[in-house]
Amino acid sequence: MTKIIIIPGSTRNGSVNVQLGEAIRLKLQEMGAEAVLISLADYPMPIFNADDEAQNGVPKEAKDLADLVAGCEGVVLINPEYNGSLTPLLKNTLDWFSRDVGVKVYQDRVFALAACSPGALGGIRGLSHVRDILVSVVADTITPQLAVGDAGGAFAEDGSLKNERAVGMLETMCETLIKKTQHLAD
Numbered sequence: 786m787t788k789i790i791i792i793p794g795s796t797r798n799g800s801v802n803v804q805l806g807e808a809i810r811l812k813l814q815e816m817g818a819e820a821v822l823i824s825l826a827d828y829p830m831p832i833f834n835a836d837d838e839a840q841n842g843v844p845k846e847a848k849d850l851a852d853l854v855a856g857c858e859g860v861v862l863i864n865p866e867y868n869g870s871l872t873p874l875l876k877n878t879l880d881w882f883s884r885d886v887g888v889k890v891y892q893d894r895v896f897a898l899a900a901c902s903p904g905a906l907g908g909i910r911g912l913s914h915v916r917d918i919l920v921s922v923v924a925d926t927i928t929p930q931l932a933v934g935d936a937g938g939a940f941a942e943d944g945s946l947k948n949e950r951a952v953g954m955l956e957t958m959c960e961t962l963i964k965k966t967q968h969l970a971d
């Protein structure tokens with residue numbers, strides 16, 4: 786069974802991207818994957834500073850989360866769009882992952898991207914910035930992605946997505962990710 790970790794780039798109370806993370810988790814589970822939704826609040830890392838790193842090394846939290854990711858064949862990064870780009874929280878996490886965390890976070894697994902925003906575009910502009918970063922670390926990233934707009938009205942009471950087009954995007958992303966990770970789990 787393929788194992789997929791879902792990492793939302795927000796730790797805000799009532800985060801719509803965490804809400805989307807739960808909808809993704811449920812869909813992946815329904816499709817037969819083992820899916821886990823984590824919170825970056827459980828892995829607090831200082832803002833990357835090379836002097837700090839030289840003095841104190843990589844924080845334990847970065848290594849712990851990297852180990853968790855290394856145990857998975859798939860990773861879903863959920864980015865709340867900030868000024869057309871990434872949240873500092875997600876960028877900082879991705880930067881720490883590129884350091885000497887003891888495992889190769891970006892190799893031997895497949896990445897997928899998602900976003901949710903109150904705006905009409907659903908945070909899709911920020912996803913191309915996340916994708917650019919994944920290209921520079923040579924991480925295999927699937928093309929189908931999920932951007933959910935109108936966050937306030939996007940979710941049903943059971944946490945599922947209401948909009949038919951959004952559900953279609955969710956299913957395509959999850960199906961593709963499971964298909965592309967299956968051989969890694971065998």
Ligand SMILES: Cc1cc2nc3c(=O)[nH]c(=O)nc-3n(C[C@H](O)[C@H](O)[C@H](O)COP(=O)(O)O)c2cc1C
Pocket residue numbers: 795796797799800801802803865866867868869870901902903904905907908
């Ligand atoms: C600094 C900042 C910049 C933002 N920029 C954008 C933006 O470019 N596009 C967008 O759709 N929403 C933008 N938003 C609104 C966020 O999408 C919204 O606050 C969202 O709820 C954040 O995600 P979260 O609920 O998961 O924390 C911005 C919010 C903040 C605080």
